[in-house]
Amino acid sequence: MRAIITVIGKDAVGILARVSDACAKTNVNIVEVTQSVLQDMFAMIMLVEIDKASVGFEELRERLNEVGDATNTKIHIMHEDIFNSMHRI
Amino acid sequence: MLETKDILETINMIDNENLDVRTITMGISLLDCLDSDIDKACVKVYDKIMRSAKDLVKTGEDIEREYGIPIINKRISVTPIGMVAAPCQSKNVVRFARAMDKAAKELGINFIGGYSALVQKGFASGDYALIESIPQALSETDFVCSSVNIGSTKAGINMDAVKMMGKIVKQTAEITADRNCIGAAKLVVFCNAPEDNPFMAGAFHGVGEADTVINVGVSGPGVVRAALAKDGAGKDITEIADMVKKTAFKITRMGQLVAKEASKRLCVPFGIVDLSLAPTPAVGDSVAYILEEMGLEKCGCHGTTAALALLNDAVKKGGVMASSHVGGLSGAFIPVSEDAGMIAAAKSGHLDITKLESMTAVCSVGLDMIVVPGDITAETISAIIADEAAIGMVNLKTTAVRLIPAIGRKAGDILEFGGLLGSGPVMPVREGSPEVFINRGGRIPAPLQALKN
Numbered sequence: 001m002r003a004i005i006t007v008i009g010k011d012a013v014g015i016l017a018r019v020s021d022a023c024a025k026t027n028v029n030i031v032e033v034t035q036s037v038l039q040d041m042f043a044m045i046m047l048v049e050i051d052k053a054s055v056g057f058e059e060l061r062e063r064l065n066e067v068g069d070a071t072n073t074k075i076h077i078m079h080e081d082i083f084n085s086m087h088r089i
Numbered sequence: 090m091l092e093t094k095d096i097l098e099t100i101n102m103i104d105n106e107n108l109d110v111r112t113i114t115m116g117i118s119l120l121d122c123l124d125s126d127i128d129k130a131c132v133k134v135y136d137k138i139m140r141s142a143k144d145l146v147k148t149g150e151d152i153e154r155e156y157g158i159p160i161i162n163k164r165i166s167v168t169p170i171g172m173v174a175a176p177c178q179s180k181n182v183v184r185f186a187r188a189m190d191k192a193a194k195e196l197g198i199n200f201i202g203g204y205s206a207l208v209q210k211g212f213a214s215g216d217y218a219l220i221e222s223i224p225q226a227l228s229e230t231d232f233v234c235s236s237v238n239i240g241s242t243k244a245g246i247n248m249d250a251v252k253m254m255g256k257i258v259k260q261t262a263e264i265t266a267d268r269n270c271i272g273a274a275k276l277v278v279f280c281n282a283p284e285d286n287p288f289m290a291g292a293f294h295g296v297g298e299a300d301t302v303i304n305v306g307v308s309g310p311g312v313v314r315a316a317l318a319k320d321g322a323g324k325d326i327t328e329i330a331d332m333v334k335k336t337a338f339k340i341t342r343m344g345q346l347v348a349k350e351a352s353k354r355l356c357v358p359f360g361i362v363d364l365s366l367a368p369t370p371a372v373g374d375s376v377a378y379i380l381e382e383m384g385l386e387k388c389g390c391h392g393t394t395a396a397l398a399l400l401n402d403a404v405k406k407g408g409v410m411a412s413s414h415v416g417g418l419s420g421a422f423i424p425v426s427e428d429a430g431m432i433a434a435a436k437s438g439h440l441d442i443t444k445l446e447s448m449t450a451v452c453s454v455g456l457d458m459i460v461v462p463g464d465i466t467a468e469t470i471s472a473i474i475a476d477e478a479a480i481g482m483v484n485l486k487t488t489a490v491r492l493i494p495a496i497g498r499k500a501g502d503i504l505e506f507g508g509l510l511g512s513g514p515v516m517p518v519r520e521g522s523p524e525v526f527i528n529r530g531g532r533i534p535a536p537l538q539a540l541k542n
Contacts, residue, residue: 004091004096006096006097034093045093057154076100077157078155078157081156082099082156082157082346086095086339086343087092087099
């Protein structure tokens with residue numbers, strides 16, 4: 001299954017690196033990344049493949065939350081379908 | 090890949106605008122549980138509910154986690170117990186309520202609906218005993234909800250049942266007076282009750298439904314209000330209606346996704362998505378605030394009915410394309426005690442029961458969660474039910490009455506329920522006695538609108 005990771009918060013050094021690191025350690029493959037910085041607000045969106053992840057969905061979410069706490073950002077991971085169904089006909 | 094702004098919009102709806110799936114409701118038929126021995130029937134009812142819904146809560150929680158959508162309630166609706174109790178010939182129908190409550194507690198669900206009777210044209214065997222037992226059933230159980238359908242466009246209005254329900258509503262409030270009259274909040278009197286409604290307290294599983302079925306109720310008044318607040322300034326009403334439609338579409342798509350996924354995982358057929366704007370007492374999650382966002386100084390002022398009609402219609406139009414099957418109540422709810430904006434408007438005197446009655450002609454349900462003085466007579470409650478049922482009957486729509494007589498309190502006092510039920514100011518009702526009219530009994534004939542064949 002593919003999921004979307006969103007990272008929203010104040011821009012700082014190393015956010016991308018830390019999130020990518022968490023993905024690598026759990027064998028989550030990053031398919032695509034887009035990021036934008038509006039004024040000093042940072043928004044990063046990652047499309048990831050989690051079928052081969054070494055941990056379950058809940059564990060993965062907890063690890064990302066830890067990264068969020070450490071970088072003072074808000075991180076969500078959600079099934080890709082929620083966005084597809086809401087925004088595509 | 091998806092657009093960044095779309096993804097952020099969804100996240101914002103969930104994080105800041107109270108977007109949620111209000112309920113996954115599993116409908117369970119109890120028609121195979123009939124037995125002339127009430128002990129055996131209750132065991133069968135309990136077993137069937139436990140067997141059918143054993144994975145409901147876990148599945149709801151799994152979907153909630155994976156999709157990141159809050160799913161607030163997991164509920165069950167069953168075949169109207171009036172029918173299930175029919176063969177028992179027993180006065181002790183309340184035992185079915187206990188069996189339902191026990192199953193609800195063990196399954197960890199939030200509510201179980203269907204302690205119900207359909208008497209729009211007359212009382213069948215079992216119905217009378219069931220209705221008589223409602224006060225006791227709602228006071229002895231925690232999760233059981235009850236509803237009685239007393240009228241329909243096709244059948245007219247059963248005024249004997251209307252008379253009876255006035256007494257039952259009052260008794261239910263009295264018997265639970267030490268718990269803020271909570272019993273009455275779990276009792277709905279319907280006209281044109283839908284058989285696939287996932288929302289409480291009026292949910293039951295219609296006899297034309299499959300053995301088990303998954304119905305989903307969405308919500309999202311906060312999202313609609315936020316959309317209007319963000320982009321609505323200076324727009325004309327056509328554009329406002331379009332904005333509501335687009336937002337309702339997105340909300341309903343989410344509900345459809347959850348419904349399909351729950352149906353697949355539970356191996357239970359998907360029934361309908363009920364695309365309702367269901368408010369909660371949380372500030373910002375209010376239907377009244379949407380109406381105020383459209384330009385009314387206070388919900389309840391002149392113009393409120395027109396604004397609500399627009400909202401109710403636009404929600405349906407937006408939602409209907411987003412789901413393969415739409416049903417239930419679908420529209421905008423106006424439960425006073427559950428809506429921060431309605432509570433404020435009622436407290437400030439802008440919203441009274443007569444304005445609410447006219448609003449129910451264009452909203453999706455009826456007079457909902459309205460706290461009335463404790464000394465209200467049973468006949469006045471019956472008359473309010475009759476008025477509301479007449480609006481539903483003539484306009485071919487569902488109407489309902491959920492009044493809470495606040496025993497020991499008078500107009501202007503506040504009754505606190507807490508949680509999703511909120512709190513309500515006691516609203517005065519109109520003077521004058523309808524006693525003779527109500528005591529006539531009989532049946533209001535079905536209107537000409539019923540003769541469509």
